[in-house]
Amino acid sequence: MCRRALDDTHATRVAADVISRCYRLGGGDALRDGHPLQRCMRDILAGTQHIFVDDSTYVTASQVWLDRAAGFVFL
Numbered sequence: 001m002c003r004r005a006l007d008d009t010h011a012t013r014v015a016a017d018v019i020s021r022c023y024r025l026g027g028g029d030a031l032r033d034g035h036p037l038q039r040c041m042r043d044i045l046a047g048t049q050h051i052f053v054d055d056s057t058y059v060t061a062s063q064v065w066l067d068r069a070a071g072f073v074f075l
Contacts, residue, residue: 012053
């Protein structure tokens with residue numbers, strides 16, 4: 001399950017990068033409320049803060065692979 005958590009985290013990071021680039025290319029119009037890129041940007045940024053895909057996933061996976069995880073179990 002450790003690999004799955006890393007894959008999910010990576011996919012979320014890639015999606016955030018893609019949406020961020022699209023948002024920048026959208027120019028000033030993308031700032032307006034109701035613009036699809038504005039909503040996507042908010043949604044993906046919120047998603048990157050989720051406990052199962054935040055930066056701590058990398059640390060925890062490393063600890064599991066090095067047999068240093070203190071009772072942590074990936075769900």
